[in-house]
Amino acid sequence: MSVSRVVREGMEAGSWIRRMFEEGAELKARYGADEVFDLSLGNPLVEPPAQFRDELWRLVSNPAPGMHRYMPNAGYPETRAAVAEQLVRETGVPFTLNDVIMTCGAAGGLNVALKAILNPGDEVIVLAPYFPEYLCYIENHGGAVSIVATGDDFIPRIAALEEAIGERTRAVIINSPNNPTGVIYPEEFLQELGALLDREAEANGGPIFLISDEPYRHLVYDEGIYPAIWSHTRQAMAIASHSKDLALPGERIGYLAVHPECPDHDELLAGLIYCNRVLGYVNAPALMQRAVAALQSVTVSVVDYQRKRDFLYRTLTEAGYSVTRPAGAFYLFPRSPVEDDVAFVRELQQYRVLVVPGRGFGTPGYFRIAYCVDERTLEGAGAGFKKAALKYNLSPGTTDKR
Amino acid sequence: MSVSRVVREGMEAGSWIRRMFEEGAELKARYGADEVFDLSLGNPLVEPPAQFRDELWRLVSNPAPGMHRYMPNAGYPETRAAVAEQLVRETGVPFTLNDVIMTCGAAGGLNVALKAILNPGDEVIVLAPYFPEYLCYIENHGGAVSIVATGDDFIPRIAALEEAIGERTRAVIINSPNNPTGVIYPEEFLQELGALLDREAEANGGPIFLISDEPYRHLVYDEGIYPAIWSHTRQAMAIASHSKDLALPGERIGYLAVHPECPDHDELLAGLIYCNRVLGYVNAPALMQRAVAALQSVTVSVVDYQRKRDFLYRTLTEAGYSVTRPAGAFYLFPRSPVEDDVAFVRELQQYRVLVVPGRGFGTPGYFRIAYCVDERTLEGAGAGFKKAALKYNLSPGTTDKR
Numbered sequence: 001m002s003v004s005r006v007v008r009e010g011m012e013a014g015s016w017i018r019r020m021f022e023e024g025a026e027l028k029a030r031y032g033a034d035e036v037f038d039l040s041l042g043n044p045l046v047e048p049p050a051q052f053r054d055e056l057w058r059l060v061s062n063p064a065p066g067m068h069r070y071m072p073n074a075g076y077p078e079t080r081a082a083v084a085e086q087l088v089r090e091t092g093v094p095f096t097l098n099d100v101i102m103t104c105g106a107a108g109g110l111n112v113a114l115k116a117i118l119n120p121g122d123e124v125i126v127l128a129p130y131f132p133e134y135l136c137y138i139e140n141h142g143g144a145v146s147i148v149a150t151g152d153d154f155i156p157r158i159a160a161l162e163e164a165i166g167e168r169t170r171a172v173i174i175n176s177p178n179n180p181t182g183v184i185y186p187e188e189f190l191q192e193l194g195a196l197l198d199r200e201a202e203a204n205g206g207p208i209f210l211i212s213d214e215p216y217r218h219l220v221y222d223e224g225i226y227p228a229i230w231s232h233t234r235q236a237m238a239i240a241s242h243s244k245d246l247a248l249p250g251e252r253i254g255y256l257a258v259h260p261e262c263p264d265h266d267e268l269l270a271g272l273i274y275c276n277r278v279l280g281y282v283n284a285p286a287l288m289q290r291a292v293a294a295l296q297s298v299t300v301s302v303v304d305y306q307r308k309r310d311f312l313y314r315t316l317t318e319a320g321y322s323v324t325r326p327a328g329a330f331y332l333f334p335r336s337p338v339e340d341d342v343a344f345v346r347e348l349q350q351y352r353v354l355v356v357p358g359r360g361f362g363t364p365g366y367f368r369i370a371y372c373v374d375e376r377t378l379e380g381a382g383a384g385f386k387k388a389a390l391k392y393n394l395s396p397g398t399t400d401k402r
Numbered sequence: 403m404s405v406s407r408v409v410r411e412g413m414e415a416g417s418w419i420r421r422m423f424e425e426g427a428e429l430k431a432r433y434g435a436d437e438v439f440d441l442s443l444g445n446p447l448v449e450p451p452a453q454f455r456d457e458l459w460r461l462v463s464n465p466a467p468g469m470h471r472y473m474p475n476a477g478y479p480e481t482r483a484a485v486a487e488q489l490v491r492e493t494g495v496p497f498t499l500n501d502v503i504m505t506c507g508a509a510g511g512l513n514v515a516l517k518a519i520l521n522p523g524d525e526v527i528v529l530a531p532y533f534p535e536y537l538c539y540i541e542n543h544g545g546a547v548s549i550v551a552t553g554d555d556f557i558p559r560i561a562a563l564e565e566a567i568g569e570r571t572r573a574v575i576i577n578s579p580n581n582p583t584g585v586i587y588p589e590e591f592l593q594e595l596g597a598l599l600d601r602e603a604e605a606n607g608g609p610i611f612l613i614s615d616e617p618y619r620h621l622v623y624d625e626g627i628y629p630a631i632w633s634h635t636r637q638a639m640a641i642a643s644h645s646k647d648l649a650l651p652g653e654r655i656g657y658l659a660v661h662p663e664c665p666d667h668d669e670l671l672a673g674l675i676y677c678n679r680v681l682g683y684v685n686a687p688a689l690m691q692r693a694v695a696a697l698q699s700v701t702v703s704v705v706d707y708q709r710k711r712d713f714l715y716r717t718l719t720e721a722g723y724s725v726t727r728p729a730g731a732f733y734l735f736p737r738s739p740v741e742d743d744v745a746f747v748r749e750l751q752q753y754r755v756l757v758v759p760g761r762g763f764g765t766p767g768y769f770r771i772a773y774c775v776d777e778r779t780l781e782g783a784g785a786g787f788k789k790a791a792l793k794y795n796l797s798p799g800t801t802d803k804r
Contacts, residue, residue, distance in 0.1 A: 041472070
């Protein structure tokens with residue numbers, strides 16, 4: 001056996017997202033890519049904003065000496081300062097470059113955060129439905145996963161969290177706007193959560209970190225407000241990415257921000273920077289660090305995504321599906337008309353529609369739609385959802401057949 | 403305490419390279435950067451080759467649709483094929499894209515390899531003097547480090563390796579051309595090593611991987627030949643980077659290649675790709691993957707580095723230092739005139755010359771020079787080395803005062 005037990009088990013458990021991707025590739029080979037309506041991957045089809053293209057062209061046309069060299073492991077001070085300024089604009093919290101580390105995307109940032117704080121066996125709470133890679137990231141660094149279900153509205157319940165927190169709890173990961181549900185956690189929840197964590201940490205005699213995974217922070221609809229974590233606990237880190245807001249997922253550029261008043265702030269930052277180095281990221285890619293410095297207030301068209309959400313939400317509810325209306329990100333997480341979400345996902349494949357079963361996110365009985373796709377795909381998928389609804393005798397107002 | 407025990411201990415043990423970097427920063431603040439001769443970091447001062455600039459400009463001027471999106475976790479098939487073709491040209495071994503994964507630099511590739519193969523407590527042999535981050539990378543994935551000293555010529559001894567290999571040995575990491583010594587491992591050594599590993603693996607009932615860390619493979623002097631590992635064992639992986647050969651260390655672009663006939667080849671590749679994803683690298687940066695595809699046979703000026711090696715080697719030996727002549731990479735690893743290498747490094751700081759003590763590489767009594775610097779720095783450092791030699795009464799032919 002060439003691979004380790006953990007890796008073999010991880011591969012066998014597999015990622016439902018990847019599995020659907022592979023089944024989709026087979027469908028595409030059989031019917032042609034244009035005849036398959038793939039809503040399985042959060043891989044934005046939109047191009048980066050024009051400002052990004054301009055900035056990249058500017059950097060490459062007039063290359064600065066040494067622009068591809070190593071820089072400090074935390075990243076360019078100029079980029080970190082630009083991120084901090086944007087955070088100040090958004091939150092009013094007095095961030096400086098000393099609170100920011102540039103990372104290889106949010107995935108890199110999360111691994112850096114977990115490596116920095118976890119002793120073997122420490123627990124990290126993850127809220128279901130969850131982004132499945134969280135489980136791998138926690139396991140990477142010897143942590144134990146504790147899964148807490150959210151309510152029917154996909155908002156976590158403080159009582160459930162309180163019950164789950166134990167002596168070994170070291171962090172809670174939240175993700176708002178959420179993948180896979182699209183919900184945004186309300187201010188009141190964050191307030192109660194912050195108070196709970198601070199209270200429990202005092203009882204535990206050690207910090208419990210609130211780790212806010214925020215790659216979709218700038219994708220908020222209906223001119224809604226994004227409630228930030230910062231005023232609710234100082235034991236807080238946010239991890240962000242330009243994969244979605246600037247549509248650069250292949251470039252692996254993001255950042256990690258720590259509350260300026262976090263206890264042990266300087267040791268924590270030094271530890272995070274150390275982990276960025278020893279985990280082999282070394283630093284976030286140099287050219288992309290330079291490019292995003294000037295683009296902190298730029299985002300792809302939120303209106304376009306909102307229109308797509310509206311189209312799909314209307315199509316699904318009119319067809320009789322039960323679905324929570326997303327307030328951000330680019331996912332929908334409807335209830336499967338039958339309990340077996342995998343069976344329903346296979347049924348949708350009959351109409352050449354690709355989605356991911358809810359069990360891939362720790363929540364069977366649902367399915368995830370990623371609507372970062374073009375209009376043609378949306379329309380084709382919409383037709384498929386309607387056909388599947390007819391097959392299961394769904395109708396509006398009588399959504400729950402289960 | 404906000405950071406984990408392992409991270410705190412790692413930070414306290416510290417990296418001598420970083421420590422020298424920081425002391426250097428103080429010297430520069432005091433005397434001005436131009437008056438400090440910094441040979442402490444392997445951060446190439448040269449710019450990338452003109453072909454890289456042209457290729458990057460070409461890509462950015464005519465952006466292909468979707469060029470910043472996710473691609474398969476292994477990387478673009480076109481780039482992997484280009485890497486494979488170059489490996490075929492260099493080695494004659496029939497590599498294809500299915501043997502290659504694009505990684506976030508060599509540091510990313512090494513972490514992916516170790517994560518993929520190590521069960522908790524498995525041992526990895528590292529040869530001293532060693533690149534110190536190897537120890538962190540092995541620890542990241544629950545492995546145990548076993549250090550084996552090389553001979554006075556910095557070539558490993560098969561007998562010492564044979565003695566060190568045990569039931570739990572899972573891999574040997576070699577690094578040729580070597581950081582910090584600049585030596586290239588001869589074909590005969592690799593042949594004996596391959597045979598040893600295959601023999602011991604059979605006795606162990608499990609594979610022992612030869613992991614060849616080759617970021618300096620294209621920096622070979624005197625028109626020397628680079629002996630490759632591939633004909634000596636099939637249980638082999640090479641990890642390469644464009645940090646040095648294309649002078650792109652900030653961009654984090656490299657690759658991992660597996661022997662096409664490696665036992666369990668497909669499972670191993672799947673495991674490596676899985677680890678590239680779950681370790682949070684996700685994929686090597688997209689734009690750089692595209693840029694390096696056309697540059698696999700391009701390297702920065704080796705002649706320039708060779709001239710720098712010649713200057714420093716001559717200066718040091720003429721001053722009476724005992725030093726092995728490097729055949730590649732851009733490091734020299736002379737003996738310290740006094741046993742206490744840290745004391746000698748501090749002495750050199752009196753002449754505003756920055757180098758790293760050998761104990762940072764597991765080999766006290768030596769010091770490392772990184773000569774990827776400009777002429778002015780070399781000359782200033784040369785003068786400093788001469789002054790320090792006079793102080794310790796070194797003279798040519800009577801090099802060993804210890």
